[in-house]
Amino acid sequence: MGKVDARERLIVALDLPDVETASAMVNRLDGVTNFFKVGLSLQLAVGVEDLIKSLLDDHKKLFLDYKYYDIPETLTKAVSQAARRGVTFLTIHGSSDLIKAAVKGRGDTGMKLFTVTVLTSWDQSDLLEMGYSRHTVEELVLFRAKMALDAGCDGVIASGREAKAIKDISQKLLVVTPGIRPDGHQEDDQKRRMTPTDAILAGADYLVIGRPIMDAADPLAAAKKILAEMQGAFDTALGVVTY
Numbered sequence: 001m002g003k004v005d006a007r008e009r010l011i012v013a014l015d016l017p018d019v020e021t022a023s024a025m026v027n028r029l030d031g032v033t034n035f036f037k038v039g040l041s042l043q044l045a046v047g048v049e050d051l052i053k054s055l056l057d058d059h060k061k062l063f064l065d066y067k068y069y070d071i072p073e074t075l076t077k078a079v080s081q082a083a084r085r086g087v088t089f090l091t092i093h094g095s096s097d098l099i100k101a102a103v104k105g106r107g108d109t110g111m112k113l114f115t116v117t118v119l120t121s122w123d124q125s126d127l128l129e130m131g132y133s134r135h136t137v138e139e140l141v142l143f144r145a146k147m148a149l150d151a152g153c154d155g156v157i158a159s160g161r162e163a164k165a166i167k168d169i170s171q172k173l174l175v176v177t178p179g180i181r182p183d184g185h186q187e188d189d190q191k192r193r194m195t196p197t198d199a200i201l202a203g204a205d206y207l208v209i210g211r212p213i214m215d216a217a218d219p220l221a222a223a224k225k226i227l228a229e230m231q232g233a234f235d236t237a238l239g240v241v242t243y
Contacts (some may be wrong), residue, residue: 004238006230011063011089011176012223013037013210019047023054025219032223035088037208039065056086063089063176063208067116072101079105079113087111089176091157099151112154112174117141120159120179123191137192138162142169149173159192160199167203177204182212182226196226200233 010033014022019042026036036055042048043066055062064087068078075092079102082090092102093116102113118127118141127133132140141162146169148156155174158166163175177199179190196207209226216222 004234006227006234007033008035009206009234010223010227010230011035011037011061011206011208012213013039013065013178013208014051015039015041015210016214017041019045019051022051025214026055026060028220029213029223032220032227034059035061035063035206037063037065037210040067052085061088062086063091065091067091067093068102069093069098072097075101076105080107083107083109083111089114091116092153096147096151099148099153103152114155114157114174114176115144115148115153117144117156117158117162120177120190120192126191138165142166145169145173155205160194160202160204161192163199163203174205175203176206176208178208178210180207180209180212182229185212196229197233200230201237 012029012033012035014025014036016022016025022042038052052062064082068075069092070078075098079090083106089112091114092099099115106113118137122137124137127135127137127140135143141158142165145156145158145166149170149172155176156166157176157178159179160177163177166173166175179193180196180199181190181193183195199207207230212226213219213222
């Protein structure tokens with residue numbers, strides 16, 4: 001495997017209050033990153049269709065994080081709509097039948113499908129509250145990762161803490177990791193957080209980062225600093241020698 005360009009592996013989460021703020025952030029980060037996540041915080045925002053169209057028209061990569069979950073027939077139709085639009089990554093959720101329905105909807109387009117394993121804001125106590133008394137967090141993550149692989153999914157959304165174990169199941173599974181917090185970042189709702197370096201060295205292929213960039217006094221400088229850390233970690237993981 002050749003050298004990895006960290007700029008292709010950073011997905012900036014536009015988890016912002018409105019489309020105007022999100023569009024301004026995209027412009028502010030222009031030339032630094034080309035991959036953006038649009039998720040539930042903007043799903044019903046006025047103008048979100050214009051934002052999506054603008055990203056795609058400008059040849060940005062779009063991670064549509066709507067976590068599609070429905071009956072198979074509906075899921076196939078919904079996923080096919082996203083694929084036709086030119087979405088790069090799409091999140092889905094559910095059983096193997098639903099994943100297979102999503103794969104059918106994706107067809108032969110280049111869009112990649114990712115199943116959600118366990119949210120990075122969850123720990124063992126959250127699993128118990130939701131009725132998952134038979135599995136640890138890692139066991140449930142790996143169970144869902146294996147199901148995703150068998151159903152034809154491209155990868156999973158998972159914490160960096162489980163990335164190595166997922167890669168042990170199959171190197172084919174891409175791991176997209178949220179809950180990334182640089183050293184020194186304040187505590188928040190991300191219970192299974194990791195630094196960019198630790199997540200990449202554990203096996204994460206892509207990092208989704210929102211608040212450490214969005215909330216920074218200088219988002220551009222914060223993004224550049226994170227990218228530098230990511231690049232160093234990818235180089236280390238691949239044994240790249242720099243002079």
